[in-house]
Amino acid sequence: MGWNDWAHFQCGYTESTILANARALVSTGLAAKGYTTVTTDDCWMQTGRDANGNLQADPSRFPDGMAYVGQQLHALGLKFGIYEDAGTSTCGGYAGSWGHWQQDANLFASWGVDYLKLDGCNLPSVAGQSSEQTYQGAYQQMSQALRATGRPIVFSESAPAYFQGTTDWSTVLGWVGQYGQLWREGYDIATYDANKPNSSRWSSVLTNYGYNNPIHRYESPGNWNDPDFVIAGDGGLTADESRSQLSLWAEMGAPLILSDDVTQLSAASVADLGNSDVIAVDQDSLGHPGYVVSQNGTLDVLTRPLANGDRAMAILNRSGSAVTASTTTTAAGFAGGSGCSFGVRDLWSGATSTTSGALSAAVPAHGTALLRITPSAGCGTTVPRGQLSGIAGQCLDDSGSGTADGNPVIVYGCSGNPNQQWTLPGDGTVRTLGRCLDVPGSATSAGTYVDLHGCDGSAGQQWSYDQAGNLVNPNSGDCLDVYGGGSATGTRTDIWPCGHNQFNQTWSLPQ
Template sequence: MPRVAARLRLVAAAVALCIAGATLTACSPASVGTAPEVATPPMGWNSWNHFGCSVTEADVKAAADAIASDGLRSAGYRYVNVDDCWQAPTRGRDGALRADPKRFPDGIAALAAYVHAKGLKFGIYAAPGAQTCAERYQGYPGRLGSLGHEQQDANTFASWGVDYLKYDWCAADREGVGHEQAFARMRAALNATGRPIVLSIHDKPEQPVPAWRRWVSDLSRTTPDIRDDWASIVSIVRSTLKVARLASPGFWNDPDMLEVGNGGMSDDEQRSHFALWAQLSAPLLIGSDLRTASPASLRILGARGVIRVDQDALGAAPTIIRSSSTELVLLKRLADGSSSLTITNLSASPQRFTVTGKSLGMGSGFTAEDAWTGMKSGRPSDGTDRVSVGLASHATAMYRLSPRS
């Protein structure tokens, strides 16, 4: 009950805030509610990390085809999301957004229908200011942000069959837009359509995190954009750990999309990237071209034991057991009473690591199952009291630990 009461107080405060600065009738107590529940972190694909502004209808269809045919759908991947640059340079005469006619000749509604026919869900991108990020920073033509068009754009997305919206800040404050009110207006506009649409927001990733993000969004970015290199992965993980306790079923921290398959990291680094995102209960959104990803990258993306940790119903924050310039050891409680342990070698050379049951609060013994291979060590009758593993540079071991009893 205390948790429910706290949630209701947040919603009431949010409604008051929205009304105070609203210019839209959609921003009202009747239309602002709690965000659609996302019981586990969303899994899927996003176009930006690999394709950027060159994304085409064919690229998106290829991603849907690959997810449906390569076993990724059965592993839990559901969303196929088009990021920035899908838009025609200008709105229609009625003010409605339109798809770029050259790169998306069949239009977004037809593309969403294609994705839905594969048993998947469809997502799209917008921004609360006058311009999207590509328009503001990369010279993409137009002024196609949702400022002044919030309800119209939400209605358009719903009519197209959109299931997921990435709403990207893109320096909207240059037009005098307020953070809370901007995101609350789009949440209210989406609610008013009657269609359940996941709202993923990328506000300025400052810490401490403003409380309003929990009631207005389903997931919220924790850091600046990811890069396809090891330093970026480590920086993002350390930053997201600071706010890990804020995530829970229905609201997820978003450390950005996956770089697995894009070629900038070794296989060990990609495995670490994937394992650490799972340990953080992060959304798993593939950011590569699945047509050209290596077999090793596809095996990482399809690792069921790792995905099982990410999708655990408890959604608990990991505890830092040890952290230094050479290692990061995290323990995460799971819904069935077991725990997920990750041991990451941050150093540039191979190292051996030993973690005792006492340091994990499991001194009576446990069995350890390798999340990558499913191999178990320690018999249920007696268990073991430590994990010892040799790791290559930037590699991560991941185990599911079950108490002896």
């Protein structure tokens, strides 16, 4: 948690800007809520290095130098974050770290830096290496250099963002956790425009939520997907949209890195950003991100397991009108049982209630309800349940909601209907409507269509899930595949040899 200048100020900041926002974090109480790392983004340095090859602060922006900034932040009880780039120059054209890994890491440590954001612009081509290999080498070297300083410096990696939309994206997401603690994996959040301060940035929030939520499989304690800055409270979002971003980021376990002008935040925005119940969901010690239960184009329902056995449920209203959303504790992942009851707390209104299973929330336009659900004694059993989304955002679907043996399993637009609700009971099966995802006759021939069948414990009904997003049938060794690489509604699924990050074999599961 913390603050970064970029999304509000871009390069239009100085030493005074950074320190004024740092003091505002303290005076508003946001620092006490956890927003403690203050990061200076691109443009802080000069385009060239000094005679000894060291990075140089821009004297017009930072007349007292970067060590002074670190000292001032530490005196406020805050941590000092700084930006650099793995390439020959930063995205803004300033001196990059390429070939200066240890020198720059040592310099940062001498300045008292606690957090490094390493961007990925302008990496050179290296003979005999793919672009992905070059990026891995660069981030590995900076990680080693930071460790060698002996100073604990949190490492934020931007490498995945440079591969978004390519087949190497999953590969990069698979290795960044070896080197750092968090990583930017996609598009930047829309920046503030002082000339159009109220220009909507809501679509950008939805975009970043949209690419981040399906990849929860890469997140675990100490390793965090970062869908970019929190702009809640800044121009371009309504109050409900701001609370939505906070709710969704908390549900996904995303870093809460604020990028507003903290000195200008309203009292209401400060209260929202400092909502202790929402922050507790985001910072939950279990470190298990939420996943999508259902989407129907209007409502997204997500659930997140919490360390004490509670669940956090987020209900996003994408529409421009208020809705009353209904769901259940079963959808949240609780198995329930006779005599079970559940305490429900609305984390925005503070209202509490008790239910035996039904859940309801009034959700404003572009709003997100965030509920914390506490099971009574004996009701804590949970089962992962939700949609399986894949290529082009299509959902795995029991065609026509049929339950006869051999009913086709296809991809279809996500509807949130029961025939797209799959459970993973922990026995290797994947189930919907009481039936199992099945390779008929436990066949091993590539191209065999997958269908639905009564659960019988056969080898054709066993599935394992890997971090790359493959749902593998161990009996055949093949992957659940959308036939022919298609994404059209109604396309059947089959088993096929697992390829390298094939989009038609990559699935997001409730887990």
